[in-house]
Structure formats: C-alpha cells, structure tokens
C-alpha cells in the first residue's frame with residue numbers, strides 16, 4: 001500500500017515540528033527518513049501511525065484519507081528502538097498480542113505465532129520471557145510481533161540503535177529480507193547514514209521538519225543538492241568557491257590553491273559563488289610533482305592509518321585544508337610534510353549553491 005503525505009504540518013505547543021511536508025512513498029518501497037536528532041523523524045513516523053495528529057494537511061494510504069483514523073484502524077506494524085515488549089508476557093504471547101486484539105485465538109493463532117517466530121530464527125524461545133533474551137533476540141521478537149498481523153505498512157523507529165555493531169548488521173539483514181519477502185511498504189527512521197544507504201530503496205534526508213532531498217541511496221550520496229545533505233551523508237570537503245566560467249555542458253572551471261580544476265556545476269545561470277563538494281575517497285594522491293590535469297598540489301599535514309585505508313589532511317597553497325582518503329597498496333605511504341598531488345575526476349567534484 002503506497003503512502004501519500006500532502007502538505008502535512010505537525011506542531012507541539014504552537015511550534016511547527018513538521019512543516020508543509022509532502023511526500024509519496026510507493027507501494028513496496030523501503031523508505032528511510034534520515035536526519036539528525038530533533039529534525040522530526042519520530043514525529044513524522046508517529047503521525048503516519050496515527051499516534052500524533054497533524055495540524056494541517058492530509059495522509060493517504062493508497063487513496064484512502066486516513067488523516068483522522070485512529071492507529072488501530074490503520075493496519076500498521078511498528079517496531080521501536082527500545083523493543084517495547086511486554087515484560088510479563090512470554091515471547092509467544094508478545095507476538096500473539098495483535099492477533100488476540102483482532103479476536104483470534106487457539107491453535108490457528110498459535111500456528112501463525114510459531115511460523116512468524118521461526119521466520120526470524122526464534123522458534124526455540126517461544127516460552128521464555130523477554131528478560132531472558134539478548135537485545136538482538138528481543139528486536140527479532142518485536143519484528144515478529146509487527147509482521148504477524150500482516151500489516152500493510154511497517155514503521156520502524158531507529159530499531160537498531162540499541163544494538164552493538166555486529167548485531168546491528170545481522171538484524172539489518174533480517175529486516176531487509178523480511179521486507180523484501182513480504183514486499184511491504186516500509187518507513188524506517190534512522191540517524192545512521194550507513195544504515196540508510198545500505199537498506200533503502202529511497203531516502204528522504206530531513207532537516208528541521210522538511211525533507212531536504214529525496215532520492216535513491218546512490219543519488220543522495222553522489223549528487224547531494226545541498227551542503228547539508230553532502231555533510232550529513234558521508235564525509236565531504238566543502239570549500240567556498242567562485243566559478244570563473246560556466247560551460248554549456250554543465251561544467252565550470254574553479255581556481256583553488258593555485259590550481260585550476262574542472263567540476264560539475266549545478267549553480268543557476270549568472271551565479272558565480274557556490275560550494276565545491278569533493279568526497280575524500282574520490283581524491284587520489286600521487287607523488288608526481290609536475291602539474292597535471294585535475295590535480296591540486298598540497299602538502300601532507302596529517303595522516304591517520306585506519307587499517308584498510310588511510311585518512312590524510314592536505315594543505316593547499318592557499319592554506320585550504322582538504323581531507324583525502326587513500327585505499328589500495330601502500331595507502332599510508334605519504335609522510336607528513338610530503339608534497340603531493342590530489343587528483344579528482346571532474347564528475348566527482350560538484351559545485352552547489354551556498
């Protein structure tokens with residue numbers, strides 16, 4: 001079931017937390033709301049669930065207006081950061097909860113419960129209480145509880161945040177598998193860009209109650225439209241620049257640190273000032289001292305060895321400092337003080353509006 005959000009505003013005590021937000025989430029989509037703490041992700045998710053009332057605008061499931069419908073009539077499954085299991089009920093009874101609320105009981109109901117728990121690898125802990133389970137198991141129970149009612153929409157609010165790094169990756173895969181199998185429209189909330197990039201069909205990057213950019217993980221990462229998105233999703237060098245000439249093919253020349261490079265130009269016509277965005281991993285270091293195309297000459301001022309890669313800081317001739325991430329053989333091979341060249345493909349350097 002697709003979700004349509006039209007001009008939605010939500011306020012707490014007269015202050016808009018969500019303001020005039022419109023968004024279409026296609027049926028079967030794994031959609032992620034990504035943004036820092038306080039930007040309104042939970043509020044938007046709870047409004048979709050019906051726990052929070054919109055002050056303006058409308059919400060549609062498929063083409064049905066559900067704006068005023070109470071949560072229990074929306075056929076949604078929800079998973080929270082803190083699992084929200086009933087501590088005094090067994091795992092099986094936790095999962096059975098939504099089915100009982102719909103008037104189901106007996107063997108037929110228990111069969112569904114068992115099936116759903118087996119699905120998340122927990123058929124063997126049905127009679128235990130949540131306290132006897134690990135965090136990862138508890139979140140799997142919460143997933144089974146959400147999915148057993150065959151919801152039309154699955155809503156998840158930072159479900160991986162309380163888990164350690166290894167479990168987070170495991171449960172990430174469980175969630176992705178369940179979602180794909182059931183082909184259920186899913187709204188997933190996170191502040192973690194790696195989670196968002198790895199799991200989603202579409203990402204909405206949120207900033208202060210608005211969706212600042214909407215796109216596939218690749219679009220969000222490789223073509224950020226604002227400095228906020230570039231900064232929030234992955235590391236980025238952001239440098240104030242003035243373009244010297246805008247070419248008809250959407251590129252422009254930029255003077256930087258005594259060199260000139262070609263970059264993609266997304267500035268409106270007649271605008272010269274913008275921000276140059278370059279990902280550290282898109283810059284390549286070489287010891288070649290002679291000037292070459294697309295190369296920024298600089299001096300290594302910092303080096304951090306990170307195992308599979310090395311993170312460098314280079315000072316350019318005008319004292320601009322840029323970050324460069326090196327991979328491959330001998331990636332930590334440039335000493336502090338070494339003069340180097342950092343080259344970038346013109347398609348990977350982008351000038352956006354400031």
Ligand SMILES: Nc1ncnc2c1ncn2[C@@H]1O[C@H](COP(=O)(O)OP(=O)(O)O)[C@@H](O)[C@H]1O
Nearest residue numbers: 012013017035036037038039040041042043044
């Ligand atoms: N029940 C509430 N009453 C008043 N303000 C709230 C309430 N819930 C959240 N807020 C405020 O609304 C803003 C958005 O919060 P929230 O939706 O929880 O953001 P996020 O989930 O992105 O961290 C924050 O400034 C928060 O302090």
Ligand SMILES: [Mg+2]
Nearest residue numbers: 038041042043
């Ligand atoms: Mg939140």
